[in-house]
Structure formats: structure tokens, C-alpha cells
Amino acid sequence: MTLNGFGQSWLRNKLQRRATLLLASLCATVALSPQTQAIQLQVIDPYLEMHTGPGRGYPIFHTIEQDAVVDVVSRRTNWYFVKDHREREGWVKRESLGRTLAKTGIPAALPDTRHGDYLQSQMRVGFTVGQQEEAETTSIVYGYRLASWLGLEAELGQIFGESIDGYTYGSSLMLEPFDNWKVAPFVSYGIGKQQWEKKEKLQVGSQQVHNSDYDFTGVGINYYIGFNFLVRAEMRAMKVKGRNDTVSNTAWRIGFNSFF
Numbered sequence: 128m129t130l131n132g133f134g135q136s137w138l139r140n141k142l143q144r145r146a147t148l149l150l151a152s153l154c155a156t157v158a159l160s161p162q163t164q165a166i167q168l169q170v171i172d173p174y175l176e177m178h179t180g181p182g183r184g185y186p187i188f189h190t191i192e193q194d195a196v197v198d199v200v201s202r203r204t205n206w207y208f209v210k211d212h213r214e215r216e217g218w219v220k221r222e223s224l225g226r227t228l229a230k231t232g233i234p235a236a237l238p239d240t241r242h243g244d245y246l247q248s249q250m251r252v253g254f255t256v257g258q259q260e261e262a263e264t265t266s267i268v269y270g271y272r273l274a275s276w277l278g279l280e281a282e283l284g285q286i287f288g289e290s291i292d293g294y295t296y297g298s299s300l301m302l303e304p305f306d307n308w309k310v311a312p313f314v315s316y317g318i319g320k321q322q323w324e325k326k327e328k329l330q331v332g333s334q335q336v337h338n339s340d341y342d343f344t345g346v347g348i349n350y351y352i353g354f355n356f357l358v359r360a361e362m363r364a365m366k367v368k369g370r371n372d373t374v375s376n377t378a379w380r381i382g383f384n385s386f387f
Contacts, residue, residue, distance in 0.1 A: 177217030257380025293323025
């Protein structure tokens with residue numbers, strides 16, 4: 128089953144809209160990054176509100192009184208998981224926790240999200256645009272981190288050019304060894320499949336849809352821009368295997384990743 132020009136355009140726009148909505152929805156969520164040890168802070172506001180989860184949509188279930196001491200256990204970017212002296216646990220927004228005092232009596236200095244938090248996170252999602260030879264590409268990328276230096280990704284995208292339209296899906300392994308560099312290099316290796324067809328009408332009996340397997344090795348960089356977002360650029364050396372031959376080509380792409 129193939130799609131006509133209208134169907135291909137509709138699907139391409141749908142992929143792009145979905146990726147945009149996914150990234151926008153992740154602006155309020157980030158990776159859980161445990162602290163090396165709990166930080167003790169004293170509340171100086173009349174009260175401190177504890178939520179059941181890391182977001183304004185989670186209900187307030189308890190308020191901590193002024194002068195009480197809380198332990199900051201872990202962080203999900205601008206939300207902090209705290210525990211009071213009665214072992215009640217909940218989430219507090221950064222702006223509220225910032226109005227507390229450390230043991231020294233000075234305002235609390237809370238750590239910021241950094242690239243290392245991205246490497247410690249498990250899940251991520253991204254959106255990329257790029258080019259494979261003469262064709263343009265768009266992709267939605269989902270990732271799972273197996274270790275701080277190793278990640279597994281799955282991607283679904285579209286290829287479109289002046290003479291062809293198609294789809295691609297695959298998976299890859301990414302090696303990211305440097306957790307303390309704001310501009311961090313990575314290498315990747317992946318496999319996948321592509322399906323494409325020529326836009327022009329072919330003679331009756333000619334093959335309309337072409338299916339190819341591919342594998343690639345890639346190099347790239349992640350640039351941490353703040354909050355829970357990175358800009359990602361990658362160059363790939365690809366081998367595309369058709370029915371009768373194997374073609375080598377080059378692909379590049381650039382996009383955003385968000386972690387949670």
C-alpha cells in the first residue's frame with residue numbers, strides 16, 4: 128500500500144507536529160539526579176508546600192512550618208524531593224526551596240541541571256532534520272540509557288526529495304563517555320530499513336516501492352543549552368543495501384534532545 132502526494136504531506140506534517148508537542152510537553156520534566164548526600168535546609172517562609180509529584184499538576188498534601196528543617200534527597204531539574212523530620216516525603220519547586228537557609232545561615236545554593244544529568248537520565252526524546260545525499264529527512268528519536276556512557280535509540284522518520292518520498296526506521300547504540308563537557312562528542316552505530324518510491328508514474332509492471340536495509344557509523348556532538356535540552360549534530364557514513372547492489376552515501380542531521 129502506498130500513499131499519494133497528499134497522504135505523504137499529511138503524514139510528514141503530523142510527524143513534525145507530534146515531535147514539537149512532545150518536546151514542548153517535556154519542558155516541565157527532567158531527569159532524576161540523585162545528590163551524593165542529603166542537604167539539610169531550614170524553612171524561613173511561613174510555610175513550604177509539598178506536592179505528591181514533580182509538577183504543579185500534582186496536589187499539595189502537606190505544608191512544612193516555618194523554622195522546620197528538611198532534607199533535600201534528590202532533584203528532577205526544578206523540582207526537589209525532600210523529607211521532613213517526621214519522615215514525610217514530597218516534591219517542592221525550586222523557587223520555594225530557594226527561600227531556605229543552609230546550616231551556615233546563608234541562603235541555599237541549589238545546583239543547576241547540567242549535561243551530567245542528561246547522562247544519568249534513563250529516557251529521552253528528540254526531533255531532528257537533515258539530509259541524506261539529495262533527499263531531506265525528518266525523524267523522531269526515542270532513547271533509553273543503558274549506562275552513563277552508553278545509550279540505545281530508536282527512530283522513525285521520513286525521506287523526501289524532488290523525485291522520491293519514503294520512510295525510515297531503525298535503532299542505534301551511542302557511546303557518550305564525557306559527562307563533564309558542555310560540548311560532548313559521541314560515536315554511534317546503527318541498523319535500519321528504508322522504504323521509498325519515485326514520485327513520477329512508472330510503466331505498468333515496474334516496481335513502485337523499493338525496500339532497503341542500511342547500517343551506519345556516525346560521529347557527532349551534544350551541546351547542552353540549559354534546562355533539560357541539548358542541541359545535537361551528527362554525521363553518518365551509511366551503506367544502503369538494495370536488492371541487487373550496495374550504495375554508500377553520507378547523511379547529516381541536527382536537532383534537539385530532551386531528557387526526563
